[in-house]
Amino acid sequence: MFESTVTFLDWLGIVVFSLTGALVASRKQMDVVGFVLLGTVTGIGGGTLRDLLLDLHPVLWIEQPLYVVVCALVSTIAFFTAHLVHSRYQLILWLDAAGLALFAATGAERAIGVGAGPVVAVIMGMITACFGGIIRDTLSQERSIIFSYEIYVTAALAAAITLVCANALGIDRQVGVSAAFGVGFALRGGAIMFGWSLPRYRSRQGRAHENAVC
Amino acid sequence: MFESTVTFLDWLGIVVFSLTGALVASRKQMDVVGFVLLGTVTGIGGGTLRDLLLDLHPVLWIEQPLYVVVCALVSTIAFFTAHLVHSRYQLILWLDAAGLALFAATGAERAIGVGAGPVVAVIMGMITACFGGIIRDTLSQERSIIFSYEIYVTAALAAAITLVCANALGIDRQVGVSAAFGVGFALRGGAIMFGWSLPRYRSRQGRAHENAVC
Amino acid sequence: MFESTVTFLDWLGIVVFSLTGALVASRKQMDVVGFVLLGTVTGIGGGTLRDLLLDLHPVLWIEQPLYVVVCALVSTIAFFTAHLVHSRYQLILWLDAAGLALFAATGAERAIGVGAGPVVAVIMGMITACFGGIIRDTLSQERSIIFSYEIYVTAALAAAITLVCANALGIDRQVGVSAAFGVGFALRGGAIMFGWSLPRYRSRQGRAHENAVC
Structure with missing residues (x-):
């Protein structure tokens, strides 16, 4: 049941990341091939770079080309229905947050593996x-x-760190992945809902800490 | 005869792609090292990424450094003669189309191989x-x-799909590569001559189909 | 003594490159995670690409994660002290020149190895x-x-060529690395101090050679 949930979320993450690529393509008024190119690169780009760096061959979509097919399909559907996609922007932000948290957890896990x-x-x-x-x-x-002004990469880092800590502590895999997902999703969700961000560097005054929101 | 034609076109493709890199360098008013850098990256970048993803080592130009030498030479010559290159822009567009179609065919073939x-x-x-x-x-x-408004990536995709279909149907290699080259070159050529393009996504009206040219 | 000097310069190069990444992050007013991301990518990006292309696994920072830790640490310190870093811009330019010359020499040497x-x-x-x-x-x-108007990539190329020539001539490693470092550092140093540059391509007149500075 846990395994199939993770697999489901894994595919969901790919679909959602592809959608965000397609949304950018729509903003750039690209044609359907542009949608597919940008959607696919977004959906599988992170996993591909991970596999190249870890020397894990064949890389995920060469081993399982269905990933690419799904990305291309999702992007093509988005091309014909992007007005719907736009009106669901808020939904996509949240699905993207879920994909972000899950990929950070499973990506770290694959590396440990x-x-x-x-x-x-x-x-x-x-x-x-x-x-x-x-x-x-x-x-x-x-x-x-x-x-991005709001927390994004930070949420992924937090999820990955949680996974690694849980693993080091010998915590059950199911609990570890869930905790990592929860931490990442909560952080990114807070950024979406409340505009959470880290303090940014200010050049003039050297007072980098005053503008902290979270 | 066919083999040597393909080998000839392969080198021609590298030379032409290098020239397009050098042309961009000239637009940016770079020095000769910039020409060589941009020309070489353009000439061998696609094949390098393919080899990395397929885990084919040594990658093409590490196995055959002559590729890099030729790219560097072409770019250097372009630095001293770029005014000639500019006045031959139309010719380069067509050579680029030939390189595009051929690389799509031979790249797909190498992957099948x-x-x-x-x-x-x-x-x-x-x-x-x-x-x-x-x-x-x-x-x-x-x-x-x-x-690019005009067909470009699409022509490469069409050439690669033609090659893969021909291979799947057991069609003779010579015929398959020629057909793939022909499809890609015709599509890109039509884009150059007649401005062929695919319909683009329009954000406002959701009427993405009216502006189709091809 | 020579080995430990090279190792020291190697770490110095990583630290300095990280600092340049952190400086860009400060210009973009990023948060601390942005500093770490950009600093780390700058510190280890070149070596990572080299190892991927040469199929040398594990890549440098997967074999020695301390590289990443140092990059992250340096970038974090820079976040809190970037006003100091800015006021030391001239110093960083010179350290960057040293890192450039050394990495060109040791990178070429690793490839020969x-x-x-x-x-x-x-x-x-x-x-x-x-x-x-x-x-x-x-x-x-x-x-x-x-x-960059001033010599940069050219200095790295010159250092790498010097190393390769010294190696081909059977010159002692210590002398070869030192000579390569010297050539690269002198060229880049001249660019910093005297604005040395190569002639650039000029589009209109086709007179690319008049503006030579060096």
Whole structure:
């Protein structure tokens, strides 16, 4: 039951990330091939970079091409229905938060599974969760999520760190993944609902701490 | 005869892609090292990404450094003669179309050759043909070809799909590569000559289909 | 003594490159996670790309996660003290020059060590030295160093070529690395102090050679 929930969320994450890629494509008024390109890169980009860095071959979508097919399908549907997608922007933000939290947890877990230490596992969780979006923004020359005022990469990091800690403490996998997901989703959800953010660097006064929101 | 034609076109593709990189460098008024950097990345970027993803080592230009030498040479010549290159812009567009169609076909074929399925092979054809240009545009912060109004990525996809279908139908390699090249070149050529494009997403009215040209 | 000097400079290079990433993050008014992300990518990006291309696994920071820890630490300190960092901009330029020259030399040497030929070794030196900065500029959507008016990539290339030549001539490793470092550092230093640059391509007149400074 837990396994099938994780698998379900895994596919959900891919679908949602593809949708965010398609949304950017719609903003750029691209054609259907552009939607598919950007949607697919966003959906599988993070996992691909993780697999390349960890030397895990075949990379996820070469082993399981259905991932690409689903990304392409979702992006194509989005091309014909993007007005619906836009009106559901709030929903997509939340699904994206779920995908972010889950990919950070499962990405870190996959790294641990192939023998990576805690530091590398945390990074791999962050890469899996965030680099699809980072590649999307770079390719489409949009303002990158790494500049996002609200918490984003931080939520992925927190989820990955939670997973790694739970694993180090010998906590049951089911509990660990759930806790990591919960931490990441709560942080990102707070950012969506309440505008949570970390204090930013201010150049003039050197008073970086006054503007903290969370 | 066919083999040597393909080999000739392969080198021609590398040369032409390098030239497009050098042209961007000239627009940015870079120095000769900038020309070489951008020309080389454009010439071998797509094939390099394909080899990394398929775990084919050594990657093409590490196995055959002559590729890099030729890219560097072409870019250097372009630095000293770019006014000629500019006045031959139309010719370069057509050579680029030939390189695009050929790389899509041979990229897909190389993927099939190492056991990739049809979906992965199509993607590898597209990556080989397009990602040199995509990396060029990203590094040089130019408007990316993925936003190109006219058919570009689509032509590469069509060529790769043709190659994969021909292979699946057991059609002779020579015929398959030629057909794939023909499809890709015809589509891209139509885009150059007649401005062929796919309908683009329009945000306001949700009437994405009216503006179809092809 | 020579070994420990190289190791010291190697760590110094990572620290300095991280600092340049953190400086860009401060210009973009990012939060501390943004500092760490950009600082770390800059510090280890070039070496990571080299290892991926050469199929050297585990890549440097997966084998030695301390690299990442140091990058993250340096970036975090920079977040809280960036006003100091800014006032030391001149110092950082010079440390960056040292890191550039050293990474070009050691990157080329690492490639030779795994059997790469001279062309590939030169490219790997350049990639190790420059691609951290190139990835930093691409991710942060800053004007890329590849457009830098003053000599930058050229200095890395010169250092890598010197190393490869010294190696081919059978010159002692200690002398070769020192010479390569010296050449790269002198060229980049000249660019910092005297504005050395290569002639750039001028579109109108086709007179690319008149504006040579060096």
